[in-house]
Amino acid sequence: MKIGISTCLLGIQCRYDGQHSKDKFVYDELSKHFEFRSFCPEGQIYPTPREAIRQVRINGELIIRTTNTKKDVTKEIVDVSKSLVDSISEDELCGYILKSKSPTCGMARVKIYPDGEGQSENVGVGVFAKELMEKFPLLPIEEEGRLSDPWLKENFLMQVFAYKDIFEFMKTQPTFGELVDFHTSYKYLIYSKSHKSYKELGQIVANHEKKTLEEVLALYKQRFLEAIALKGRTSNTYNVLMHIFGYFKKYITKDEKEEILTSLEEFKQHIIPLVAVIKIIKIYVKRFNIEYLERQKFLTPYPKEMALRSKVEAFK
Template sequence: MYLAVSGCLLGENIRYNGGHTHDRFITDALGKYAQFVSFCPEHLAFGTPRDSLRLVSDKESVTVHNNKTLEDITSRLIETSKAELDKISQQPICGIILKAKSPSCGLGSAVIYRTNGYAQSKGDGVFAKMCKEHLPLVPIEEEARLIDPWLRENFIMQIFAYEDFETFKATHPAMKELVTFHQSYKFMLQSKNDQNYRKLGNIVANQAKKPFEEILLDYEVLFKQTIGHKSSIAKTRNVLEHMAGFLKKCINDVEKRTLHDQIHDYAHKIIPLITPLSTLHMLAKEYQVEYLLDQKFLHPYPKELALRSDIRSGK
């Protein structure tokens, strides 16, 4: 998998002061599964070290200024941001991780100043805004938000599902394969947005008899939008109960009680999600319930990341 990442998060000494903001989760944990495409529109424009920048808003627009000289350097930063966007777009990236608070990379966290020098609000940095506009379906997050176990789990699930769809698409599938793909994502999609799961089912059902290429494109857009939704404990509990329903005819009373108790305890934040999921997985294996075993929701990303072992990964 390719991930585009702010170069300073990868440990490159390219911040305005010649330093970095190395993020160990990205390089050490995600680095086992991803190749990084580094970018830094500011280094490309002004070199390192350089004067720091700020976003300034007048009534008409937001511009970028040198903090020391106050020179308007908007057009130069736009130019290099476009070049970096081109660079990352040429790779099959499955996600973008940006450095928070930067006037270039901040995603909703860049401080925007008034012309009188006072902070006015927060918004997107120049490069972050461009990424959102030009790559609207690509998963995108800031490293600062990924500290939150719930946002982290959602983002990691999203990038692996995104990669899975890209791999699937590259196999030149036909309708039969799309149906199987959709079925395998049933519970993950329901944990994100049940309404969209149903809409995706309607796309696959193809009652309008559209050509397959059109169906696949419609499916891709809504699928990628849906995996970007955040799960919740309530939605996940529904999914767990639904999954347990597939086992009810084969499991015994003790197994049923255990599973029910674990789902209850998960919903009340007493135990993490991995506990009922492991039980579901074990029972599905024991009773050979293939439909459950094929569900991506049981193994959405490498288990070594252990994100569902954290009780705070549910909200």
């Protein structure tokens, strides 16, 4: 699986000051699961070290210029950013991690300076990041700094793996029956994102309007990508867990029911992490050989070694 990344986050000395911004989580953990394709718009056209650049607002117009010589380099930065984004195909990457606060790669809160005296405002978007998000609005994209938040990290990586799945699935030129199977495996993961999306995707698969296979697949792919881009919530996840519990509650003892329901409530109250509940559920899924649940991506959306559900803070 390929994931795009700002070059400096890999420990490569490409920043304007000759340094890097090596990110421990990216370098030590994500490198075990992904192949990186790195991008550095500034490094494509300027040597390292070099004069720093910043976004400046002059008479309402936003330009990019160097900090010391005040040279306007807007065209060069915009051109190289467009060129790099154009070199990426829709299904080449399954996600992207950007360098925060960078005038080229920051996805939000980039400093915009006034022309002269005055305070900067953290309201800008990096030039390359803007091009990337406009061309691929549903590509999973995050900044390295935000991935220190367990909730954002879990949502981002869940989206990355689902994004890869839908593109790989569509490449197989699936039949209606295979679409039903794919959708079935993602039902509860989608439900954990949005009940509205859950119902909408189900209606697309049901195809009551008798659309062609090509139309259904195109619409399903679009709505699926929109759904997985949503952030999961504790309340939705709790509802999914209750639905899953319903599959085997009639087969277990009163004490076992109480144990599971207590665990679900403790998850809802942010006392225990989701992984603790999932482990209990998987025991009963295996015990009663519930094939429908064994297929659910919700229970194993990414490699367990990532341990993304092991923190209470991973859900809000």
